[in-house]
Amino acid sequence: MVARAARAALFLLGCLLGACGFAQPLTVVTSTTDLKSLVEIVSGDRVAVASLVPAGSNAEEYQPRPGDLGRLKDAQLVVRVGADYDLWLDALLRQAGNPALVRGGPGYVDASFGIALLEVRGAAVGAQGGHAHGSGNPHYWLDPANAEIITGFVLEALARVDPPSAKYYEARRLAFLERLAAKLPEWAAALAPVQGRPMLAYHNSWAYLARRFRLNVAGTIEPRAGVPPSAAHLAALLRKMSDEKIEVIVRQPFEPEKTPAFLAAKSGARVVVLAASVGVVPQATDYLALFDYNVKQLAAAWPTH
Amino acid sequence: MADALTLLWIPFLAAVVLVAIHTYFGIQVLTRNIVFVDLALAQIAALGATVAFMLGHPAQGIASYAYSLAFTLVAALLLAFSRRWAGRISQEAFIGVIYVVAAAAAFLLVDKAPQGAEHIKQILTGSILTIGWQDLVTIAVLYALIGAVHAALRGRMAQGSWGWDFFFYATFGVVVTSSVALAGVLLVFSFLIIPAAIGLLFAEKVGRQLAIGWAAGCAASLVGLLASYAWDLPTGAAMVCVFGLALACAGLVKLRLRWTAARYAVAIVLTLSGAWLMIAPRADHPLLDGAEYVFPGIRAIYMGDAALAAYKDADEQAERYRREVDKLNEREARSRWQGQALDEMEVRRISSFLTSYREMLKGEQFVMREVRVRARERVRWLLGGALVVAGMGGLIQRRRSNSPKG
Numbered sequence: 001m002v003a004r005a006a007r008a009a010l011f012l013l014g015c016l017l018g019a020c021g022f023a024q025p026l027t028v029v030t031s032t033t034d035l036k037s038l039v040e041i042v043s044g045d046r047v048a049v050a051s052l053v054p055a056g057s058n059a060e061e062y063q064p065r066p067g068d069l070g071r072l073k074d075a076q077l078v079v080r081v082g083a084d085y086d087l088w089l090d091a092l093l094r095q096a097g098n099p100a101l102v103r104g105g106p107g108y109v110d111a112s113f114g115i116a117l118l119e120v121r122g123a124a125v126g127a128q129g130g131h132a133h134g135s136g137n138p139h140y141w142l143d144p145a146n147a148e149i150i151t152g153f154v155l156e157a158l159a160r161v162d163p164p165s166a167k168y169y170e171a172r173r174l175a176f177l178e179r180l181a182a183k184l185p186e187w188a189a190a191l192a193p194v195q196g197r198p199m200l201a202y203h204n205s206w207a208y209l210a211r212r213f214r215l216n217v218a219g220t221i222e223p224r225a226g227v228p229p230s231a232a233h234l235a236a237l238l239r240k241m242s243d244e245k246i247e248v249i250v251r252q253p254f255e256p257e258k259t260p261a262f263l264a265a266k267s268g269a270r271v272v273v274l275a276a277s278v279g280v281v282p283q284a285t286d287y288l289a290l291f292d293y294n295v296k297q298l299a300a301a302w303p304t305h
Numbered sequence: 306m307a308d309a310l311t312l313l314w315i316p317f318l319a320a321v322v323l324v325a326i327h328t329y330f331g332i333q334v335l336t337r338n339i340v341f342v343d344l345a346l347a348q349i350a351a352l353g354a355t356v357a358f359m360l361g362h363p364a365q366g367i368a369s370y371a372y373s374l375a376f377t378l379v380a381a382l383l384l385a386f387s388r389r390w391a392g393r394i395s396q397e398a399f400i401g402v403i404y405v406v407a408a409a410a411a412f413l414l415v416d417k418a419p420q421g422a423e424h425i426k427q428i429l430t431g432s433i434l435t436i437g438w439q440d441l442v443t444i445a446v447l448y449a450l451i452g453a454v455h456a457a458l459r460g461r462m463a464q465g466s467w468g469w470d471f472f473f474y475a476t477f478g479v480v481v482t483s484s485v486a487l488a489g490v491l492l493v494f495s496f497l498i499i500p501a502a503i504g505l506l507f508a509e510k511v512g513r514q515l516a517i518g519w520a521a522g523c524a525a526s527l528v529g530l531l532a533s534y535a536w537d538l539p540t541g542a543a544m545v546c547v548f549g550l551a552l553a554c555a556g557l558v559k560l561r562l563r564w565t566a567a568r569y570a571v572a573i574v575l576t577l578s579g580a581w582l583m584i585a586p587r588a589d590h591p592l593l594d595g596a597e598y599v600f601p602g603i604r605a606i607y608m609g610d611a612a613l614a615a616y617k618d619a620d621e622q623a624e625r626y627r628r629e630v631d632k633l634n635e636r637e638a639r640s641r642w643q644g645q646a647l648d649e650m651e652v653r654r655i656s657s658f659l660t661s662y663r664e665m666l667k668g669e670q671f672v673m674r675e676v677r678v679r680a681r682e683r684v685r686w687l688l689g690g691a692l693v694v695a696g697m698g699g700l701i702q703r704r705r706s707n708s709p710k711g
Contacts, residue, residue: 116649119634120656136656196642207641216642231434231530232537235312262435 026162028077031086032059033278034141035079035111035150037287041176042154042169046162050075052089055279058254060085064092072096075107076161079154082112085138100161109157111150115140118207139276143208144184144291148177183288187295188213194302199248200237200263202255205276209294218244221251221259229259241267248301250274253281272301309534312434316540317530319436319444323484323496324522326448329455330477331501332514338397342384343481343497345400346474347490348407349380350482355411373482380407381474385467433488434540440487447483451476492541495548496522503555525551572699579692586685587678607688608680616676623669626662633659 026047030036036051043049052068053059059081072078072092078101080086093101100107117136140146155173159166191213198218210217219240223233240246241263249260249271260271274294275284284290334342353376354369362368380403387399455462455476462469484493504518529544536543578592597603605613633655640647647655681688 116652117656118637118652120659207638211641211646214642214646228432228539228541229434230537230543231309231312231316231534231540234434235309235534238312256432258432258435262437265437 026077026158027071027075028079028158029071029075030079031081031089034287034290035081037278037290038111038141038147038150039079039154039158041287042151042173043158044168044172046165046168047158052092053086055277056254059277062086062088064088068092069096072101073098076100077107077109077157079109079111079157081138081141082110083115083117083138083140084135085112106160107157109153111153112138112140113153114149115146118211119204137204137207139205140208141287142206142276143212144180144187145212146208147180147287151176179288183291187291190295190299191215194298197248197302198244198246199250199272199301200241200246200260200269201249202251202260205252206250206274213295215298218246221249221263234259234263237263238266241269247303248272250298250301252276270301270303272297274298309531313530313534315436315438315441316433317527319433319441319487320496320526320530320544321523322441322445322448323488323493324500324519324526326452326480327484327493327496328500328504328515328518328522329452330480331497331499332504332511332518333473333477334497335501335505338395339384339400340498341397341404342400342474342477343485343494344490345384345404345407346377346380346478346481347485347493348404348411349376350374350478350485352376352407352411352414355414359414374479377478377482378475381471381478384474385470388470389467432541433492433544436487444483444487448480451480489541491545495545499525499548499552502552506555506559521551521555522548568699572696574696575692575699576696579689579694579696581689582681582685582692583689586682586689590681593681604677604680607684608676609683612676612680616673619669619672619676623666623673626666626669630659630662630666633662 026043028039028043028047028049030039030049030051032053033051033055036049039047039049050071052064052071053062069092073096075098078089078093080089093103098107099105102108103110117138117140120136141150151173155169158169162169195214196216198216200219200221201217202221204217204220204222206215206217209215219237221229221237223229229237246267247269249264249269251257251260251271251273252275253273257271263269264271273281274297275281275290278284278286278290281293283293330343334340350373353373356376357369357372360368362372383403384396384400387396458469458472462473481493481497484496488496500518500522501514503521504514504516507517508514525548526544529547530540532538532547533540533543574592578590581588582590582593604616608616637647637652637655
């Protein structure tokens with residue numbers, strides 16, 4: 001009993017010393033788990049990274065909580081998806097009032113900057129400084145080649161807020177790019193047999209993944225984000241499924257399962273669960289594991305002949 | 306049409322089954338004046354499923370159903386009690402409290418398990434379109450049983466003792482919970498209230514109320530499903546709106562609105578539109594916009610030749626830009642898996658073309674709006690005056706035709 005109390009006291013003392021003895025560790029807040037994983041890949045254990053959207057939630061429908069304000073107030077760096085994907089972050093940043101994290105501030109990183117966006121729809125609402133950038137399909141992290149661009153901006157920002165560790169971050173990023181370069185042909189080879197085979201998706205999340213690995217997402221079940229499909233849309237999908245011999249429907253675990261299951265039952269297609277973000281399924285533990293999981297699922301999606 | 310039939314016959318049969326049981330419960334609910342009890346019970350059932358999920362049971366398993374049922378029964382107990390001790394407070398207030406607390410509690414619980422949020426949401430957002438025939442058979446059997454028991458016991462239930470109240474709420478809870486999971490909260494509320502209300506409008510006896518409610522509910526379901534198919538609308542929402550329209554029509558019939566009254570309404574609309582055109586020609590004009598949408602030829606009447614030409618030109622250009630945008634999007638989407646892959650440079654070039662086309666499209670739309678507004682400004686006194694005169698004419702004529710009787 002006494003020993004246990006002594007150990008607890010020692011532990012507390014250690015914590016106190018730890019808190020006083022070292023400078024406040026660098027903290028980075030990201031809007032999604034994918035960016036969290038990418039930041040961690042670059043920063044290693046020298047930075048505490050937190051994602052505002054918890055793993056497995058739908059980031060496009062995220063409702064901020066009070067704790068998020070505290071996280072943003074204490075952070076030195078915020079990394080967001082941008083491209084109108086995490087619009088709720090704007091209000092949070094305004095509320096948090098952390099001068100480093102305002103748009104254009106030293107701690108603000110919009111990861112979509114420098115990405116070639118697909119399906120651009122036109123000028124975004126609220127053009128900044130006369131520069132109206134088109135908002136396109138925001139799921140660009142699903143092209144693993146884009147990770148090079150994203151980690152580049154992350155490295156630049158980390159080096160800015162923590163110059164002494166710049167060399168360390170750079171070495172880590174280069175090691176990651178090497179691993180990525182080794183993985184890319186591996187994934188491409190695994191997906192080669194299913195290239196161009198038509199599939200349906202619940203939500204239009206897969207444009208970049210499809211482009212990188214030559215996949216054919218022939219249609220989406222959800223006509224517009226959040227709108228349930230109409231009878232006519234379902235009928236058109238069923239016609240398309242039989243015309244184009246679509247045998248696979250992909251959905252994420254948090255997307256409604258009834259409509260995909262209904263289409264699958266009518267057409268004989270299979271429903272395959274994919275993850276568009278880190279942590280959406282338990283296997284997708286980090287950015288590379290996310291692709292390992294999706295590639296494995298897709299490669300095994302079609303019945304073998 | 307064959308597509309429509311294969312896709313819509315199960316939803317239609319499901320709607321018939323749902324209308325059958327819910328019209329009966331709806332008449333009960335309306336006469337007891339506890340309209341929102343179905344929302345409260347559905348929400349309580351969802352809370353039960355949430356608790357089951359948090360305890361680690363699979364989302365649509367037997368345990369989840371057992372928890373839902375247990376929570377519903379507890380709520381039925383509370384509701385049966387509330388009628389006794391509510392006293393001066395309306396029972397509806399109590400029902401509202403059950404609803405908001407159950408909804409908030411489920412929200413708090415789900416917040417701790419983001420993976421579960423979507424499963425719970427699905428309990429309250431069924432889709433009538435995706436009902437399978439197994440579901441259809443299950444609810445048909447279950448509801449027939451409950452309906453038969455209620456029919457057999459209806460004499461005793463009318464006594465309104467505490468125990469029979471509990472029985473009513475418990476069976477109603479079971480029905481609502483399974484209906485909401487299949488058809489969603491909004492649609493089930495419409496099934497419950499609207500056919501029953503139409504029945505109550507036109508009949509005194511329960512039998513006739515039921516017959517009228519069933520007929521109206523089945524007709525509205527059919528029209529709603531077909532409208533959803535024909536105009537590509539979300540099915541549940543389209544059906545709810547058709548049910549609302551059915552109730553409005555029933556109200557009109559009940560008021561015995563005659564031809565003169567309809568003309569009176571048209572006359573008022575014409576007068577107001579004419580006056581609005583004279584006051585604010587640049588504002589939105591629903592009547593004129595609607596007329597132009599249905600008969601585009603109207604533009605030739607009030608626009609000058611030059612304006613008409615400008616309008617047509619802008620319209621054609623806008624159409625061209627729309628086609629170009631579609632073509633570019635199609636080309637990019639196709640290139641993802643077919644033919645030569647596009648490099649980053651080409652993707653960026655397509656994006657910048659898309660952005661410019663959209664901007665140009667907006668420009669053309671602005672031109673069309675401006676041409677129309679200016680033409681309207683020119684004819685504001687003439688057309689507005691004519692509308693007012695026509696409207697007033699209708700009003701006066703009505704009074705004259707009424708005066709001999711009065």
